[in-house]
Amino acid sequence: MAGKRERAKSPEPKERRSSSRVQEQRQKERDEKERLALERVKFLSDQSSEQLCDDGDAEPHANKEDDDAVHVPSTNGGTLTTMRRRNNDNNSDFYANEEDPHHKVRRNLRFFNTQYLLMVQAKLMRPDLKGITEVMKANAVLYPRKRIGDLPGVDVGHQFFSRAEMVAVGFHSHWLNGIDYMGDDYQKEYSDYHFPLATSIVMSGQYEDDLDNADVVTYTGQGGHNLTGDKRQYKDQELVRGNLALKNCFEHEVPVRVIRGHDCKSSYSKRVYTYDGLYKVVKFWAEKGVSGFTVYKYQLKRTEGQPELTTNQVNFVRGRIPTSTSEIQGLVCEDISKGLESKRIPATNRVDETPVSPSEFTYITSLKIEPNVKIPKSSAGCNCRGSCTDPKKCACAGLNGGNFPYVDLNDGRLIEPRDVVFECGPNCGCGPGCVNRTSQKRLRFHLEVFRSPKKGWAVRSWDYIPAGSPVCEYIGVLRRTDDVDTLTDNDYIFEIDCQQTMQGLDGRQRRLKDVAVPTDSKASESNGDENVPEFCIDAGSIGNFARFINHSCEPNLFVQCVLSSHHDIKLARVVLFAADNIPPLQELTYDYGYTLDSVHGPDGKVKMLTCYCGAGNCRKRLY
Numbered sequence: 244m245a246g247k248r249e250r251a252k253s254p255e256p257k258e259r260r261s262s263s264r265v266q267e268q269r270q271k272e273r274d275e276k277e278r279l280a281l282e283r284v285k286f287l288s289d290q291s292s293e294q295l296c297d298d299g300d301a302e303p304h305a306n307k308e309d310d311d312a313v314h315v316p317s318t319n320g321g322t323l324t325t326m327r328r329r330n331n332d333n334n335s336d337f338y339a340n341e342e343d344p345h346h347k348v349r350r351n352l353r354f355f356n357t358q359y360l361l362m363v364q365a366k367l368m369r370p371d372l373k374g375i376t377e378v379m380k381a382n383a384v385l386y387p388r389k390r391i392g393d394l395p396g397v398d399v400g401h402q403f404f405s406r407a408e409m410v411a412v413g414f415h416s417h418w419l420n421g422i423d424y425m426g427d428d429y430q431k432e433y434s435d436y437h438f439p440l441a442t443s444i445v446m447s448g449q450y451e452d453d454l455d456n457a458d459v460v461t462y463t464g465q466g467g468h469n470l471t472g473d474k475r476q477y478k479d480q481e482l483v484r485g486n487l488a489l490k491n492c493f494e495h496e497v498p499v500r501v502i503r504g505h506d507c508k509s510s511y512s513k514r515v516y517t518y519d520g521l522y523k524v525v526k527f528w529a530e531k532g533v534s535g536f537t538v539y540k541y542q543l544k545r546t547e548g549q550p551e552l553t554t555n556q557v558n559f560v561r562g563r564i565p566t567s568t569s570e571i572q573g574l575v576c577e578d579i580s581k582g583l584e585s586k587r588i589p590a591t592n593r594v595d596e597t598p599v600s601p602s603e604f605t606y607i608t609s610l611k612i613e614p615n616v617k618i619p620k621s622s623a624g625c626n627c628r629g630s631c632t633d634p635k636k637c638a639c640a641g642l643n644g645g646n647f648p649y650v651d652l653n654d655g656r657l658i659e660p661r662d663v664v665f666e667c668g669p670n671c672g673c674g675p676g677c678v679n680r681t682s683q684k685r686l687r688f689h690l691e692v693f694r695s696p697k698k699g700w701a702v703r704s705w706d707y708i709p710a711g712s713p714v715c716e717y718i719g720v721l722r723r724t725d726d727v728d729t730l731t732d733n734d735y736i737f738e739i740d741c742q743q744t745m746q747g748l749d750g751r752q753r754r755l756k757d758v759a760v761p762t763d764s765k766a767s768e769s770n771g772d773e774n775v776p777e778f779c780i781d782a783g784s785i786g787n788f789a790r791f792i793n794h795s796c797e798p799n800l801f802v803q804c805v806l807s808s809h810h811d812i813k814l815a816r817v818v819l820f821a822a823d824n825i826p827p828l829q830e831l832t833y834d835y836g837y838t839l840d841s842v843h844g845p846d847g848k849v850k851m852l853t854c855y856c857g858a859g860n861c862r863k864r865l866y
Contacts (some may be wrong), residue, residue: 244426297734337383343859344396346797347430348412348570349823351385355411356710356824360658361768363650371407371512372418378411389425389442391433391497392521399520399550403502404709404824405512406445414518415443415502422465422485437497438490444543447504457545457552460501460522463532464489464539479537482529486539493524498546510655511709515826520549541785575600579692583608585685588788592694601692601700605785611720616778618811624670630677639667639679642810647679649711654682656711657803657820662745666807682713682805682818690831692791700791701830708825714800715819717789719782726782735782735790740836741804741815743776777813789819794865795832797858799823802833832856837866 341347358377362370378384399413409415415423424439426525433440444462464486467478480486490500498521507515522543532538545552573593579601580588592598612618625631625638631647634640640647642665649655655678657664667679675683689705708714717737727736782790792800801822804815819833840863842850852865 244550248621256703262460266680312440312689334382334384336389337381345398345859346396347385349797351378351383351412351706352408353710353823354381354383355408357405357659360650360652360656360711363652364646364658371405375410379755384411384413388417389413389423389429391440391442393500394822397518399518399552401516401518402824402826404510404707405514405515406504406516408824409445409516414500415445420465420485421445421447422488424485424488436447436497437491439484439491440486440495440497441485441492443500443501443502444489445502445504447516448516459545460543462489462543464541467536467538474532476532476536476538480529480539482539489524489539489541492526493541496523498523499543501543501545507707510535510707511656511824515707515859519545519552521546542753544777546642573598573693576692580606580608584787588690588692588693590700594694594696598694601791603687603784604782604790606787607785608787610718610780611785613720613722615723615724615726616692616721618814619768619811621669621808622810624668625670627667627673627677629674631671631673631679637679640673649678649681651678653709653711653712654687656709657681658711660801660820660822661805662804663741663812663815664805665810666805668807675761680807682716682803682806682816684713686715687712688714690788692788695793695830698793702788702792703828703830704730704825709828710821712821712823714819714821714831715787715789715792717780717782717819718787719780719787721791722779722781724776727779730781730783733781733783735786737780737817738776739778739780739784739804739813739815739817740776741812744804745812749760752804780817792819794835794854795830795834795856795858796834796854796861797856798832798834799825799829800831800833802836835865839864839866842866 258493273791336351337346341350355374355378359370359374362373362377367373377830385396387840394412394414397412403409403412403414406415406418410418417423421444422441423443424441425433427438446460446462464480465484466480466486467476473655482490489499491497501519501522502516503519504514504516522545525542525544527539527541529537529539538757571589571591573591574589575592575598576590578584578587579590583606590600592600623638625640627637628632631637631639634646637647643661648661648664649657662681667673667677671677673679688708691703691705692700693703697700719735719737724738727733732735799822800819803818803820804812805818806812806815819831825831840849842852844850850866854861854865
């Protein structure tokens with residue numbers, strides 16, 4: 244094959260000198276470009292959200308002072324100063340039932356994600372910023388006043404799926420700027436310091452002069468940066484605002500929280516932000532940057548005694564799918580579904596001395612029906628065509644309270660848990676791509692069944708799973724509950740308790756009630772115990788990978804009853820959805836919902852089973 248002809252190299256162009264008038268005109272053009280970019284940023288947010296990116300000293304979430312003294316830890320183990328902390332009781336009502344800070348963070352993020360999805364459904368511009376506004380209106384910002392150091396409930400390695408999530412928590416209060424800092428109104432609380440004072444920085448590759456070597460980083464100050472995205476400096480930076488705040492951290496030896504942002508295709512925001520711990524500014528200086536303009540540089544060194552960095556692990560796991568089975572350690576089965584699922588589900592075992600694979604069950608992807616179980620006829624359905632888009636005209640949307648339960652984002656996400664979800668079925672006019680068929684779509688995540696030390700087989704994902712995404716349906720044999728009461732040593736029976744949940748029976752927690760249950764779907768009267776579901780799914784010997792998902796007292800999945808082909812709530816489909824944004828390799832779990840002392844053996848005695856979920860509020864017993 245003939246090679247391509249090379250063009251003759253032209254001599255290097257000589258640098259052209261410009262007159263002062265031309266240089267001044269070019270500078271005006273750059274300033275105008277920045278002004279237009281800033282106007283565009285302001286246009287993307289409403290008036291309330293603009294407060295979130297304001298670098299001024301005004302603090303929109305200020306509260307009244309109290310007399311609580313708080314000691315701020317120094318990086319060398321001592322105490323920097325004693326300051327007065329302002330009262331954060333403005334969000335005490337929202338978190339009234341939560342004491343553990345990790346639970347508060349989880350509640351905060353779940354609330355934000357619900358508001359975010361509602362804004363997506365309303366087709367509003369910048370739904371993330373609108374979601375933050377709703378969090379602020381509900382007084383649900385967990386840390387409305389900025390703090391130095393770690394924040395309770397956000398451990399090193401915690402991953403945020405967007406900048407907006409950090410703002411909702413109060414971990415980094417600017418959705419746009421890389422440096423978050425305290426203004427002059429914190430002077431009374433930190434009387435021994437000069438302000439502004441930085442609390443956190445986000446490293447996301449936005450500046451051409453950044454240098455990241457994990458434990459030691461060189462961070463470029465803010466300002467003079469082209470907001471159009473080519474990362475070029477076009478004017479000198481000044482020692483003000485965030486730049487001055489980092490300088491003051493150097494002088495006072497105040498630690499700064501460091502968050503690293505990375506591209507992530509499987510994250511719903513296409514980014515993931517990892518908290519990598521506290522860093523100390525060890526020196527700063529000004530120099531000419533790559534583009535020839537003055538930039539401020541800050542060298543930060545990670546303080547000792549913290550958990551190891553997880554960012555490298557996140558980079559390795561993020562979106563990385565093995566190209567061959569030889570790359571999977573401890574592989575005992577290439578695909579437990581034997582090709583029945585749209586994606587392979589490998590099984591790994593690095594626990595047993597003689598590794599074994601999941602056995603003694605047959606894999607299926609749809610329910611098997613016992614002969615004595617009568618399935619109702621298919622419901623009438625909606626008259627939509629192609630895809631259901633207008634909730635005012637869609638009959639299925641009417642059953643869900645007048646709107647669709649899902650948003651058309653990331654292949655469909657449930658906005659929030661409900662008593663029951665009515666999906667489009669076989670008699671509907673819409674096609675398989677309709678958003679109101681979200682749970683009926685094929686497996687969308689790369690999953691792995693793995694052997695755990697204490698809990699037997701377990702399930703995890705190689706992908707990020709956005710909150711509200713369906714993970715799987717619980718598949719097995721549909722039976723009458725009376726028929727399985729005599730079975731022993733079968734821990735794979737799932738009772739369909741949609742009716743009991745809707746009525747709040749036996750301590751079950753009610754959910755969103757704004758649904759219109761059709762007359763023919765209401766449960767018929769039964770002579771049996773109304774607390775006991777009439778039907779169940781038995782996955783003891785026949786089922787799918789859902790049978791391997793373990794219990795947790797703090798689960799990241801939730802159970803959702805779904806009706807699609809018919810409207811009998813006693814025979815609803817059981818679908819597991821993501822309750823949180825789930826990072827790769829985190830075990831998937833849901834709450835089995837047992838009441839203590841509710842399980843009895845053949846002899847009538849109460850059976851007890853120890854819980855090994857390891858959650859902070861573990862109930863210690865499964866039943």
